[in-house]
Amino acid sequence: AQSVTQLDSHVSVSEGTPVLLRCNYSSSYSPSLFWYVQHPNKGLQLLLKYTSAATLVKGINGFEAEFKKSETSFHLTKPSAHMSDAAEYFCVVTGGGTASKLTFGTGTRLQVTL
Amino acid sequence: KAGVTQTPRYLIKTRGQQVTLSCSPISGHRSVSWYQQTPGQGLQFLFEYFSETQRNKGNFPGRFSGRQFSNSRSEMNVSTLELGDSALYLCASSLGFRANTGELFFGEGSRLTVL
Numbered sequence: 001a002q003s004v005t006q007l008d009s010h011v012s013v014s015e016g017t018p019v020l021l022r023c024n025y026s027s028s029y030s031p032s033l034f035w036y037v038q039h040p041n042k043g044l045q046l047l048l049k050y051t052s053a054a055t056l057v058k059g060i061n062g063f064e065a066e067f068k069k070s071e072t073s074f075h076l077t078k079p080s081a082h083m084s085d086a087a088e089y090f091c092v093v094t095g096g097g098t099a100s101k102l103t104f105g106t107g108t109r110l111q112v113t114l
Numbered sequence: 115k116a117g118v119t120q121t122p123r124y125l126i127k128t129r130g131q132q133v134t135l136s137c138s139p140i141s142g143h144r145s146v147s148w149y150q151q152t153p154g155q156g157l158q159f160l161f162e163y164f165s166e167t168q169r170n171k172g173n174f175p176g177r178f179s180g181r182q183f184s185n186s187r188s189e190m191n192v193s194t195l196e197l198g199d200s201a202l203y204l205c206a207s208s209l210g211f212r213a214n215t216g217e218l219f220f221g222e223g224s225r226l227t228v229l
Binding site: 036045101106 | 170
C-alpha cells in the first residue's frame with residue numbers, strides 16, 4: 001500500500017521569498033516520487049522526479065526536492081518565488097510491483113503576492 | 115512535437131446519458147492513462163493502457179470503461195451518468211509501458227458537467 005500526504009492545502013508567499021511545499025509519503029516498496037504543477041485550466045506538468053538516484057533532485061523553473069527516507073518526506077523548495085509560480089502542486093508516489101499505480105496527494109495551492 | 119490532445123474540452127450531459135472522451139497521445143508514446151479530478155476527491159487513477167491492452171485499473175465502477183486503438187489513441191466511456199461524475203478528466207501519455215516509472219505528459223483535460 002502507498003499513500004502521500006501534502007501537509008498544507010494552501011501556502012502564500014511574497015514574491016522573492018523562499019517556497020516550501022511539504023509532502024510525506026508511505027510506501028511498502030522503495031518509492032518513486034514526483035512533483036507535478038497544474039496551472040489554472042491546464043493539465044499537469046512534471047517538475048521533478050526521484051527514482052532512487054541522488055536524494056537531492058533538481059527540477060525545472062528553479063525547483064528542487066530532497067528525498068529523506070528517515071523522515072519519509074519529499075518536500076519541494078525554491079529559493080525565490082515568482083508570480084508565475086502561482087499554481088497547484090501535487091506530490092505523487094508510486095511503489096514497486098507490476099500493479100503499482102500513481103497515488104496523488106490532495107494538492108497544495110501556492111499563492112504568490114507582491 | 116504536438117502535445118497530448120483531449121477532445122472535447124468541455125461538455126454538458128444529463129443524468130443517465132453516456133459520454134465518450136478522446137485522447138491522442140504524443141507521437142511515439144504507447145502508454146495512455148486516465149485520471150478523474152474533482153475538488154472533493156482530488157486526482158484519482160482510472161486506468162492505463164499499453165499496446166491496446168488495459169494494464170492497470172483504479173477503483174471505479176464498471177460504468178467507466180476505456181480502450182486503446184492501434185495508433186495509441188484512447189477513448190474512455192462513462193455510461194449512465196451520475197451527478198457525481200462531474201469532473202475534469204485528464205489523459206496522460208508516456209513512452210514506457212509503466213506510466214509509474216516514467217514522465218507523464220498530460221493533456222488539458224475534458225471538463226464534464228452532469229446536470
